[in-house]
Amino acid sequence: MALQVTNPPMSLPDFLAMRDFIYARTGIYFAEAKQYFLENRLARRLVGVNIKTYQGYLELLQGPMGKEELKQLFIEITTNETSFWRNPPQIEAFQRIVLPEAIALAKAKGSSKLRIWSAACSSGEEPYTLAMICAEAKDTLLKGMLVEIIATDISEKVLAQAKEGIYGSYTLRNLTGPQLKQHFNLLSQDCYEVKPELKQLVSLKLVNLVEYSAYKALGSFEVIFCRNVLIYFDEAVKIKVLRGFHEQLQPKGFLLVGHSESIHSFNIGFELMHFTKAMGYRKRD
Numbered sequence: 173m174a175l176q177v178t179n180p181p182m183s184l185p186d187f188l189a190m191r192d193f194i195y196a197r198t199g200i201y202f203a204e205a206k207q208y209f210l211e212n213r214l215a216r217r218l219v220g221v222n223i224k225t226y227q228g229y230l231e232l233l234q235g236p237m238g239k240e241e242l243k244q245l246f247i248e249i250t251t252n253e254t255s256f257w258r259n260p261p262q263i264e265a266f267q268r269i270v271l272p273e274a275i276a277l278a279k280a281k282g283s284s285k286l287r288i289w290s291a292a293c294s295s296g297e298e299p300y301t302l303a304m305i306c307a308e309a310k311d312t313l314l315k316g317m318l319v320e321i322i323a324t325d326i327s328e329k330v331l332a333q334a335k336e337g338i339y340g341s342y343t344l345r346n347l348t349g350p351q352l353k354q355h356f357n358l359l360s361q362d363c364y365e366v367k368p369e370l371k372q373l374v375s376l377k378l379v380n381l382v383e384y385s386a387y388k389a390l391g392s393f394e395v396i397f398c399r400n401v402l403i404y405f406d407e408a409v410k411i412k413v414l415r416g417f418h419e420q421l422q423p424k425g426f427l428l429v430g431h432s433e434s435i436h437s438f439n440i441g442f443e444l445m446h447f448t449k450a451m452g453y454r455k456r457d
C-alpha cells in the first residue's frame with residue numbers, strides 16, 4: 173500500500189516568504205495564483221529533508237547547509253519542458269538565415285570558430301538540435317570552421333540528462349527518420365542516444381541567469397538562444413538578462429527567444445528580424 177504523505181498547509185505568509193526568496197535566487201516569479209503549485213513542489217522537499225514546516229525549510233535554505241539544498245530547490249521549482257526542433261519555423265530560420273550570417277560575422281573578425289550559447293537549455297534537446305544543424309553543414313557552410321555550443325541551465329538534474337544524451341520518441345517527434353538515423357544510435361525500442369559527434373560540439377555548464385557576473389566567463393557569441401525561460405522572469409530581471417546577452421554578443425550577433433517572448437518593448441540595443449512565421453533579434457553594433 174502506498175504511504176500517504178500529509179503535507180503541512182502553506183500559509184500566505186509562508187508562500188510570500190518562499191516566493192521572495194526564490195525570486196531573489198532565480199528570477200522566477202510566482203504570482204499568488206501559483207501558491208498551490210509551489211506548495212505541491214516544496215512538499216516533496218519537506219519530506220526529503222524531514223522538516224515539518226515551510227518556515228523551517230526556508231531557515232534551512234538560508235542557513236549554513238542551504239547551498240546544497242538550493243540545488244534541490246532549483247530542480248523542484250523549474251519547468252523543464254522542451255523537445256528537439258522546438259518551434260520549427262524558428263529553427264529553420266536559424267538554419268537558413270542566421271547560421272550563414274553568423275558564420276560570416278565570425279569570419280569577418282578573423283575567427284575560425286562559431287560560438288553559440290543555448291541559455292536555459294533544459295535536458296539538451298535545444299543545443300543538440302543546433303549541433304545537428306551545424307554537423308550537417310560541416311562540409312559546406314562550416315568548412316574549415318570549428319563550432320562550440322555552450323549549453324547552460326540552473327538545474328543539475330536536466331544537465332545530467334543532457335550529458336547522458338538519451339531520449340525517447342516523444343521528445344524526438346519533430347525529427348524526420350533520416351535525421352534520427354544520422355544523429356542517433358538506437359539503443360533499444362524507443363531509446364535513442366545522441367551520437368558522439370554531436371556531443372562533442374556541446375559543452376554543458378551550470379549557470380544561473382540571475383548571476384549576471386557569470387556571463388563574462390562564457391566568452392562572446394555570434395548567436396544566443398534563450399527560449400521559454402524569460403516568461404518566468406519579471407521585467408526587472410528580463411532587462412538585466414537581456415543587457416547581459418547584449419554584452420556577450422558580437423556586434424550584429426543574433427538573439428533568438430521563445431515565440432511568446434517579445435522583447436522589443438525593452439528597446440535595449442536589439443533590432444527585430446522577421447522570418448517566415450518566426451522572429452528573432454539582432455544586436456545593433
Ligand SMILES: C[S@@+](CC[C@H](N)C(=O)[O-])C[C@H]1O[C@@H](n2cnc3c(N)ncnc32)[C@H](O)[C@@H]1O
Binds near residue numbers: 199200252292381430
Ligand atoms: C521551459 S525550459 C526551456 C528549454 C529550452 N530552452 C526550450 O525552449 O525548449 C526552461 C528552462 O529554464 C531553466 N531556468 C529557469 N530559471 C533559470 C535561471 N535563473 N537560470 C538558468 N536557467 C533557468 C529551467 O531549469 C528550465 O530547464
